[in-house]
Amino acid sequence: MIDAHLHLQDCGNKTDALEILSQLRGIGVTCLMVNGTSPHDWNAVSDLATESPEVVPAFGVHPWKVAGVSNEWEAQLSSLLTAFPDAGVGEVGLDKWIPDCDLPLQRDLFLRQLALAHRFKRPVTVHCLQAWGSLLDCLEEGSMSLPFLLHSYSGPREMVKEWVNRGAYFSISGYFFRQEKFSKLEVFESIPEDRLLLETDAPEMAFSEGEARYIRKGMKNHPANIELVYERYAEWSGRTLPEVVKMMDGNFRRFRDVGGFAN
Numbered sequence: 001m002i003d004a005h006l007h008l009q010d011c012g013n014k015t016d017a018l019e020i021l022s023q024l025r026g027i028g029v030t031c032l033m034v035n036g037t038s039p040h041d042w043n044a045v046s047d048l049a050t051e052s053p054e055v056v057p058a059f060g061v062h063p064w065k066v067a068g069v070s071n072e073w074e075a076q077l078s079s080l081l082t083a084f085p086d087a088g089v090g091e092v093g094l095d096k097w098i099p100d101c102d103l104p105l106q107r108d109l110f111l112r113q114l115a116l117a118h119r120f121k122r123p124v125t126v127h128c129l130q131a132w133g134s135l136l137d138c139l140e141e142g143s144m145s146l147p148f149l150l151h152s153y154s155g156p157r158e159m160v161k162e163w164v165n166r167g168a169y170f171s172i173s174g175y176f177f178r179q180e181k182f183s184k185l186e187v188f189e190s191i192p193e194d195r196l197l198l199e200t201d202a203p204e205m206a207f208s209e210g211e212a213r214y215i216r217k218g219m220k221n222h223p224a225n226i227e228l229v230y231e232r233y234a235e236w237s238g239r240t241l242p243e244v245v246k247m248m249d250g251n252f253r254r255f256r257d258v259g260g261f262a263n
Contacts (some may be wrong), residue, residue, distance in 0.1 A: 001245055002031040002252045003226045004171045004197035005091075005125060005151040008055070009034065009044035011203050011219060020216075020223055021052050027227050030054060031252065035091040035125055037062035039073050042080060049084060056256075058088035058125055060113055063095040063106045074112060081120045088256070089117040090125025091151070094138065097129040107138055114142040121258045124148040132159055139166060147255050152176075152201055157187045164195060169255045171197040174212075174225055175205040177232040185236060197251055198233055198244075200226050 008017050024032070035058045036045040042059050049057040059080045061069055081087055092113045094106050117124045126148050128135045132155045139148075150163060152173040163170070170191050176184050188196065203219040206212060207228065214222035234244045 001027075001029045001226055001230055002033075002198070002248055003029060003200050003202075003223060004033050004149065004248075004252060004255075005035060005173075005199035006032060006202045006223055007035055007037070007041075007204070008032060008048055008202070008223060009036070009041050011216075011223065014044070014047065017048055018051070021048075021054065023214075023224055024226075025054070027224055029224075029226060031056060032223070033058055033088065033090075033125070035088075036060060037091055038065035038069055039076050040065075040068075042076065046080060046084065049087070056086060056088070057084055058090035059084075060090045060092040060125070061109050062091050063093050063101075063110070063127060064098060066105050066109045067102060069109075074116070077113070077116060078120075081116065081122060086256075088123045088125055089113055089120075090149070091127050092124065093127035094131035094134050095127060095129045096131040096134070103131070103134065107134065110138055111142050114138070114144060117146055118142075122146070123256055123258055126150050128155065132156065136162065146258055149197065149255060151199060152205060153187070153191075154184065155187075157190055160187065160190050164192060169195045169197055169251065171199040172229070172233060173199050173201050173205045174207050174221070174229045174232070175201070177229070177236075178208045178211070180208075193247065194251055194254070196248075197255065198226065198229050198248055200229060202226075 033056045036042045049055045149169045151171045153170040202221040202223040206221040214224035234241045
């Protein structure tokens with residue numbers, strides 16, 4: 001199994017994260033895309049990637065963190081992308097849902113990070129809430145020509161075709177399998193199956209209370225609940241679990257194959 005998006009560095013200290021990684025290996029997780037959100041956690045992500053072959057790192061400035069970064073962030077990000085040839089750019093994007101959002105600043109940093117992604121030829125993991133029109137404008141302005149993941153996609157069904165034509169992948173988190181959110185899965189029925197991925201967004205985006213299989217004190221969502229996400233998706237889509245594992249493996253490989261996408 002592959003977790004296409006989570007924040008393992010936020011699951012306690014380094015010892016906790018390594019313990020969780022051992023547990024993930026035990027249930028058959030072979031790859032995790034661990035996303036940084038600002039220069040403050042990039043070293044923690046890089047340490048996990050250095051020590052654990054299952055960890056695919058991604059480094060980016062999250063739209064919630066744009067006001068707190070120093071002027072050196074761009075050079076730091078460039079250095080990390082140089083040091084980790086398999087790293088993605090993420091988690092980056094736009095968010096008009098948060099109070100007092102500074103959309104112009106979000107746009108500025110997002111466009112600069114898209115430029116770095118193009119320079120280094122890396123896939124991008126995108127966070128977007130209530131800013132879908134602005135996101136489309138940024139992709140056009142940045143001449144986006146790389147695969148990008150709209151993680152835990154909550155956008156309108158009407159825009160799916162536009163995103164697909166621009167190279168988007170879409171991930172489903174366990175959050176959508178909550179009983180009160182189940183109707184949102186209808187959007188994913190219009191997404192080509194070769195553009196789907198599964199994620200936990202751990203330690204956030206929890207299942208409803210009592211539904212999660214793995215629980216750890218101090219965490220809303222345990223990364224090992226990716227097992228439950230796979231099972232729920234298999235049930236919803238009418239596929240067997242081995243079929244889902246194979247499909248997600250192929251989709252994730254294509255998402256990361258920037259060269260193949262460009263061709």
